[in-house]
Amino acid sequence: MFTYINPRVRTRLIDQGFLKRIDATGALIDSMPSASPSAGLTLNILGPVPLPIHLDGRQMQLRWYAVVRSSELARQDELARALVEQGGQHLFATLTSAMAVNSVLIHDEPEAVEEPLIRVHSSCLTGDVFGSQRCECGPQFMSALNRIADEPGGGAIIYMAGHEGRGIGLWAKAATYLLQDSGENTYQANRSLGLPDDSRDFRDAAALLLYFFPNKTIRILTNNPKKTADLASAGVTNIRAERHLVGVSDWNRTYLAAKREWGHQISEDDIR
Ligand SMILES: [Zn+2]
Numbered sequence: 001m002f003t004y005i006n007p008r009v010r011t012r013l014i015d016q017g018f019l020k021r022i023d024a025t026g027a028l029i030d031s032m033p034s035a036s037p038s039a040g041l042t043l044n045i046l047g048p049v050p051l052p053i054h055l056d057g058r059q060m061q062l063r064w065y066a067v068v069r070s071s072e073l074a075r076q077d078e079l080a081r082a083l084v085e086q087g088g089q090h091l092f093a094t095l096t097s098a099m100a101v102n103s104v105l106i107h108d109e110p111e112a113v114e115e116p117l118i119r120v121h122s123s124c125l126t127g128d129v130f131g132s133q134r135c136e137c138g139p140q141f142m143s144a145l146n147r148i149a150d151e152p153g154g155g156a157i158i159y160m161a162g163h164e165g166r167g168i169g170l171w172a173k174a175a176t177y178l179l180q181d182s183g184e185n186t187y188q189a190n191r192s193l194g195l196p197d198d199s200r201d202f203r204d205a206a207a208l209l210l211y212f213f214p215n216k217t218i219r220i221l222t223n224n225p226k227k228t229a230d231l232a233s234a235g236v237t238n239i240r241a242e243r244h245l246v247g248v249s250d251w252n253r254t255y256l257a258a259k260r261e262w263g264h265q266i267s268e269d270d271i272r
Pocket residue numbers: 124126127128135136137138
């Protein structure tokens with residue numbers, strides 16, 4: 001809440017080097033409150049926050065960076081100012097829930113590695129948190145974490161908060177699950193709702209890769225050629241996909257077959 005409540009805290013965090021702003025090319029730009037707004041995509045990066053985690057029987061010490069678009073923050077700022085004027089403190093919860101805050105989780109020092117290992121992970125509440133087997137997101141997240149823990153020099157996970165259901169949001173995703181249960185595949189279900197197959201925007205992830213890992217070859221854990229193509233078209237040209245197939249189960253074989261048909265690098269044997 002600091003950015004809209006107390007500008008002095010923002011200034012202090014900037015002075016301490018905890019709050020930075022980058023443009024779409026990953027270059028640092030002026031983040032002072034007085035700086036005039038830049039055109040195009042700019043991201044605010046807050047951190048590192050030391051994050052000790054215990055997952056899958058493994059203890060790790062991560063660096064966590066919270067990341068949000070300047071355009072989203074500006075919208076929140078405006079709403080917050082209006083709320084303060086009206087004395088509507090209890091409404092602040094609605095403000096924060098609307099903002100997509102992405103995360104960068106870094107283990108060890110991948111910045112010093114020639115070809116850092118990275119997972120750009122789209123948020124999936126049902127898979128990542130609830131352990132749902134309708135998709136393979138949960139096992140993919142856990143496997144990425146284990147792989148960067150075992151990797152010499154570590155690695156990073158960029159967790160994209162606004163990517164639920166390939167960009168359609170959690171509410172629509174629940175509806176697509178019901179449509180799938182009456183026979184549609186994961187892409188048809190999106191179309192039935194009048195939504196695109198995949199509306200995820202990877203420009204934020206690209207800017208973060210360019211900022212944290214400039215001039216590196218990025219080894220990215222994915223089976224999705226569209227993801228590498230989207231990152232490449234946003235400027236991350238030195239990129240190599242590393243196979244990342246885990247979590248195949250009876251519950252998601254049909255889902256993975258649809259992904260395979262759609263272009264994911266999954267073989268028929270993988271999902272047999
Ligand atoms: Zn999922």
